[in-house]
Structures are given as C-alpha cells and as structure tokens.
Amino acid sequence: MAYSGHCACGAVAIRIDGEPLVVRQCWCAQCQKLAAGGPTHNAIFLTADIEVTGEIASNRRMAASGRELAWSFCPACGTQLFAASSAGPHMRAVRLGLLDDHGLKPTIAIWTDDAPAGATIDPAMEQYPAQPPPPGAPR
Numbered sequence: 001m002a003y004s005g006h007c008a009c010g011a012v013a014i015r016i017d018g019e020p021l022v023v024r025q026c027w028c029a030q031c032q033k034l035a036a037g038g039p040t041h042n043a044i045f046l047t048a049d050i051e052v053t054g055e056i057a058s059n060r061r062m063a064a065s066g067r068e069l070a071w072s073f074c075p076a077c078g079t080q081l082f083a084a085s086s087a088g089p090h091m092r093a094v095r096l097g098l099l100d101d102h103g104l105k106p107t108i109a110i111w112t113d114d115a116p117a118g119a120t121i122d123p124a125m126e127q128y129p130a131q132p133p134p135p136g137a138p139r
C-alpha cells in the first residue's frame with residue numbers, strides 16, 4: 001500500500017511506497033514543544049520508500065540519549081513533516097498529521113515518564129518510560 005499527504009499549505013507533498021515498521025506516540029519534552037503540549041504521532045518508514053517534493057526546512061539538536069535528532073517542517077506553514085535520528089539514518093519518523101486518510105494507529109507510547117499531568121495514554125498501547133530499542137532490534 002502507498003501513503004500520501006501534504007502540509008497544511010500544500011507546498012510540501014510526500015508519497016511513501018511501503019508499510020511502516022512501527023507506529024508510535026512520543027511524549028518526550030521536545031515532542032511536546034513541537035506538538036503544542038501533546039505527543040507527536042509517528043510512523044517509522046524506511047527512508048528509501050519516501051519521496052518528498054517541495055522546499056523543506058530542518059532543525060537539529062543533541063538528544064538526551066546522545067544521538068543527534070533532526071526534524072523537518074514546511075518553512076511556509078510550519079507543519080511538522082518528519083524526524084530523523086543519527087542512530088537510524090535509514091529510517092524516518094513521519095508525522096501522522098502529514099498523511100491523508102492513512103488509517104494508521106499508534107501501538108506504542110514512548111517517553112511516558114515525560115508525559116504532562118492530564119495526559120491520556122491508551123492502556124492498550126505498549127509503553128516505554130524513555131527511549132525504546134530501535135524497530136527490529138532484539139529485545
């Protein structure tokens with residue numbers, strides 16, 4: 001199945017030919033900044049399956065885990081597009097809000113120790129207090 005989507009203003013479009021490795025929520029403090037107080041919702045796809053058109057902008061920072069995180073957004077409207085970690089350059093965490101009619105549902109919540117008061121985390125989701133092992137890694 002292929003997924004497609006666009007930012008709020010339409011300047012950036014994405015097409016993905018593949019299925020996500022995992023779909024998860026991230027409640028880390030940085031994601032709460034990006035997501036206006038809630039978690040980010042991310043589908044992890046292989047970078048090679050993703051095609052992006054339009055101009056994008058990026059910021060980067062060192063995460064508490066010691067890896068460098070880069071997150072990209074539309075410079076025209078500010079929509080969050082996807083994130084990448086230096087620990088997994090072959091993967092991108094695509095923001096679910098970027099995708100149209102995707103039908104994807106998070107099954108894992110991570111960095112739950114950072115969740116704010118009043119956060120509602122579906123108990124049906126697998127939960128990690130901080131960074132989980134990368135998708136596909138032995139546990």
Ligand SMILES: [Zn+2]
Pocket residue numbers: 007008009010011012074075076077078079
């Ligand atoms: Zn835009």
Ligand SMILES: [Zn+2]
Pocket residue numbers: 026027028029030031032040111
């Ligand atoms: Zn996060």
